[in-house]
Amino acid sequence: MAKQIFSKEIPPACKYCAFGTPAPATDEILCRRKGVVSPDGHCRRYKYDVLKRIPRVGPEPEHFTEADFEL
Numbered sequence: 033m034a035k036q037i038f039s040k041e042i043p044p045a046c047k048y049c050a051f052g053t054p055a056p057a058t059d060e061i062l063c064r065r066k067g068v069v070s071p072d073g074h075c076r077r078y079k080y081d082v083l084k085r086i087p088r089v090g091p092e093p094e095h096f097t098e099a100d101f102e103l
Contacts, residue, residue: 042085044074050081 046052046069052061055068063069065077 042080044078044080045072046074046078047071048080048084049074050079050084051077052084 046061051064055062061069061071066075
């Protein structure tokens with residue numbers, strides 16, 4: 033079974049909406065439909081934009097030495 037890249041269980045939030053743009057001076061979102069809104073809010077016109085979501089950082093890789101690769 034293939035692993036999904038994007039989870040379908042992402043809760044709606046204005047910070048991921050296609051109609052929202054981050055405000056430069058604050059943490060608010062400038063929505064084309066509703067004006068200035070909270071980044072965690074959402075409305076009925078919410079449309080998910082994949083490119084706005086920042087994925088979680090994975091675990092740090094292990095450190096290997098040259099001796100680990102010798103036969």
